[in-house]
Amino acid sequence: MQTMEQSLNELRSSFASGRTRSVAWRKQQLRAVLKLIHDHEDEIFNALHQDLGKHPVEAYRDEIGVIEKSASLSLSSLETWMAPKKGKLPLLFYPAKGEVLPEPLGVVLIFTAWNFPISLGLDPVVGAISAGNAVILKPSELAPACSSFLARTIPLYLDPETIKVINGGPDVCERLLQLKFDKIFFTGSQRVGRIVMQAAAKHLTPVTLELGGKCPTILDTFTNAHDMKIAIKRIVGGKWGPCCGQVCLGIDYVLVEEKSASTLIKLLKEFIQIFYGENPKHSDSISRIVNKDHFERLRNLLRDPRVADSIVHGGSIDEGKLYMEPTILLDPPLDAQIMTEEIFGPLLPIITLKKIKESIEFINSRPKPLAIYAFTNDEAFRKQIISETSSGSVVFNDVLVQFLCDVLPFGGVGQSGIGRYHGKYSFDTFSHEKAVMQRSFFPELEARNPPWNDFKLQFIKLAFKFDYFGLLLLLLGMKRVGKVL
Incomplete structure (x- = not known):
């Protein structure tokens, strides 16, 4: 070997x-x-x-x-x-x-x-x-x-x-x-x-x-019930569908207005049941936690009593099968580990705001994420998200699909990564x-060489400032420099 x-x-x-x-x-x-x-x-x-x-x-x-x-x-x-x-x-x-x-x-x-x-x-x-x-x-x-x-x-x-x-x-x-x-x-x-x-x-x-990083999802208030339903369906698929939430691009938490939180939770529960059945533990459509160390890390996130009290759905575990139920939390403390570390698992905190546009300030107060997902039909709000936040990517009205799009670069910014592919x-x-440049031995521009004089200074200034006169300057410069020398 x-x-x-x-x-x-x-x-x-x-x-x-x-x-x-x-x-x-x-x-x-x-x-x-x-x-x-x-x-x-x-x-x-x-x-x-x-x-x-x-x-x-x-x-x-x-x-x-x-x-x-x-x-x-x-x-x-x-x-x-x-x-x-x-x-x-x-x-x-x-x-x-x-x-x-x-x-x-x-x-x-x-x-x-x-x-x-x-x-x-x-x-x-x-x-x-x-x-x-x-x-x-x-x-x-x-x-x-x-x-x-x-x-x-x-x-x-x-x-x-x-x-x-x-x-x-x-x-x-x-x-x-x-x-x-x-x-x-x-x-x-x-x-x-x-x-x-x-x-x-x-x-x-x-x-x-x-x-990676804590990728936020912004859920605007929709007047169209169909759009709201599709948005939440995609959130469920993006959070628990790939590898049980163990995804660097996965949804880490959702930002929503207080008045829409109950609708969000209700529809999240419905789609979890549609996707994974009455008891997701018995579903073959949800992955398991990779090993005991990561299972224990996720369980520790829930051991904080303040976090446990915020659970509104799920929370059951089976250590022997490395299974953790899709779990929804409502307004866990922002200083708890679940809101300061990347979750990388099937736990979904929901953070409520008075106005959804407060989400920009919330995101900007934290390290730059690998992705921001935003569900909204407000074009002005979209432009504001693009111009006022920084992330590896921004996706509107869907999640994770940018990873599959080869014509777009994939990569992070700041703590979420360096480079792209x-x-x-x-x-x-x-x-x-590699830059490759080939030149001829003729003509030779004498103004580029010492000894220096005022004419050469003015010539070089003009050459840099007015490039479209470059060829004319080159020819005149050769002639003039020859006379000066």
Whole structure:
């Protein structure tokens, strides 16, 4: 078995040979990713059920389908993405031409998250391959069936001399971070993100950090009962549908006017029952908590008596089955842990306000979230949310759908993340845009060189200020400078 250092050295040699730069190699690997997920669809379903209790429909929607869409888009767009982009140079530089050439960064390290262990592992790999990099993938040890699957199958489908999987726990992560990479891509918690960034700083390694935060949902008062019902239906699907709320993009809490709170709670309960039955514990459509540590963390959020008193629905648990009922809380204390830490589970606080526009001040008083969801038909309020708040993304009248839209960048801001990916943005994340400029030896602009004089100063000022006169200035400057000298 290779050591980490040996694996890294082999990847560096392979990258240095140029094999990852060709269109043919990139397409071959992307087709291999597609073949891997198609050949092993049932095995992926089983692994996701074993690790997280995901139903095959949820597993396909959030995992396999995401990778199929991502790899297919890259395959069809690769030549366009790789093509140099011409730069329109100022006339002052005539005759010359410029272009921006995307080139691979080198050997990249990708850390995956446990809540979407297949899609959050392979999707960045698709981006890194598309950009022509060699890759080390470190799956999360908290999803052991999925990490074992990736370690076993990736070498059978993808080029093992350029793409490697290294499994293990925190000690393996720590050792990997001591090595020098050309890029680190991390998906996970803010706490671990800080560790990754600190380690990367030792080598000045660029990082993309896909973290999380407390994503708020603003629910405006609707005069149309249908719109209100659809909004709350989407809130239920977005909160408890993907991975039982264990989602960085998931709804953390809802902001609503006091007068609408009772309607919100009533409809939340109705849709929970429609989606998951009278007793969600027996439903196969809701995932379970990933492990006992996270289960205990969530239970501790409810042990605060002030928080327990705010529960208006749910609250039951089954530690043996790692089950926690969809739970609704009304106005828990804002200084309680449930309102200061990312919940990452099936608990939904509702915070009431006198006026819904107070939600902007409420959100701005807290760290910048990964996403803001707002249900409203008020166009002026939409513009106000966009202009007066900061977040990784804003979605109106729906939740989570931005993650599936490859033409939009996905990423955070502030504590919710650094960098972005998805579609072309993934290609860009794993590429360096190299500026290339070519000039002729004639003509030579003497005004650029000493000895300095007043004419040269005025010439340079005009050249910077009036670029469209650049060619004329160049010719006149050559003639004038020749006389002055």
